[in-house]
Amino acid sequence: MPEPVISIEGLHKSYGDVEAVRGVDLRVEAGEIFAVVGPNGAGKTTTLEILEGYLDRDAGRVEVLGTDPAEPTRAWRERIGIVLQETALETLLSVRESLELYAGYYSAPRPVDEVIDLVGLAGEANRRAGRLSGGQKRRLDVGLALVGDPDLLFLDEPTTGFDPSARRQAWQMVAGLRDLGKTVLLTTHYMEEAQFLADRVAVINHGVVVADDTPERLGDRGNLPTRISFQVPSGGPSPEEAGIEGITIEPGSHDEILKATFESSSPTADLARLTSWAVEAGIELESLEARRPTLEDVYLDLTNR
């Protein structure tokens, strides 16, 4: 088995009396996009800043690219790129100048123009950082982390505060890093983001990892029942006649409508039974929907325990 890019065992960190991280274990493999999710104050940023070499830990074993981040070396810093939670840019330097400044910090930087294209700022290369939009500033920030051509990239809430289209652009950019063979560790509050980008997701709550799996399997998501819902006119044949167990029927949005829902572990068979009943009874199943639990459903369940 190849060495993991990041391995954490029994990580602890307290601020005074507050235990921010209480025994985190994680492994991130090379080439993965790994998302860490969890409520505010769960210990995500503390964990990240320990991995980045900013914070000392109280206990636990941590290795990042084979090095203990508590003793960062120059050679190690050459191989990692960091985007902090708060964007920090020299507002008076242009996009190109900002990247040139950071390129000078690395022994083998990626060409500046390549990075400008990679983060989608070709049109703003000569614009000062202070005059960019919020999303563009964040992308320049990611560019500064990429200009050293790192093997591992840390992104702390890279798209917080973005509008939906800026978020999509940022996702395309991060997904593109996978093609470059980079390993990415990101934190996020957006489950859609974790779903779209991540190969694996870890949920941190109250300083411990409560779940760690692929987005599809997280929290036993793959085995959770499908939720099926539809509407029928009131006063007609009742959906109860379809012979489905556990169906609940409630009044719909107005008098003439009833809303029916049930959870099914064999949705194909149940849907077949339901639709044949409806065809025979000659009624239309309005707003028919079969919904798998989303990552957000699982996340809320895991973090509200």
Place this chain on the structure above:
Amino acid sequence: MTSIRLALHEFRFSQKIFWRNPGSVFFTVLLPVLFLVIFGTIFGNDPIDTLGGIPTTTYYVPAIVTLAVVSATMVSLAVNLTTAREAGLLKRGRGTPQPSWVFIAGRVGNAVVVSALMVVVVTLVGKLLYGAPVPWRHAPEIALTLVIGAASFCCLGVALTAIIPSREAAPAITNVITLPLYFLSGVFIPENEIPDGVLAFAGLFPVRNFFEAFFTAYGSDTTGFSVEWLSLLAVAAWGLAGLVLAVRFFRWTPKP
């Protein structure tokens, strides 16, 4: 050699940022020149008898040079480093392979170069507007005073960031420290107007000592190598204290 290359890289960008910031250009470059013109206008050009009859404007050249160097070094560095710290720029930079000292070195280099430029500018403006003599013969003493003073006030500026809690507080705190000292030390008001006791008190602080060193170095009536060693030593002692405090208390990140 690598270290020098890294520091020069940082310095080059510090220069760009400095000249693009209207605030730093106004307060560091234009304001001292403005002060020289204002004081020359208000106090006229009468000879100061207690100082060997030198014209008031000749007195003001080393005075404003003192102010300009303190402003380009201590004040600029304190404000600039606090701003960079609070904006997270220093923290971000520390996440790169760049050795941390380079981030300070680039800005110190900028402060020293701007100081040297201001010595030349203020001296030339004094010559052009008021005919204050350009002390070519004393260039080595002026250079020595500049180097020791700029280095010392840079250390004090870095140390000051430790007591400045926020970006907004930086100009206020540096002004509270420098403005009274400019008045008490004879930088704003000719020293023959200031009581001896006040001057003696000001002599405990580096601004007065720095001014005395510049005043002697600029002295047109002296021949040979004229250096106010005691004053320079006092400036250097303050600088050393600043260095110790800076090393001990400098923060790279905003307070959590």
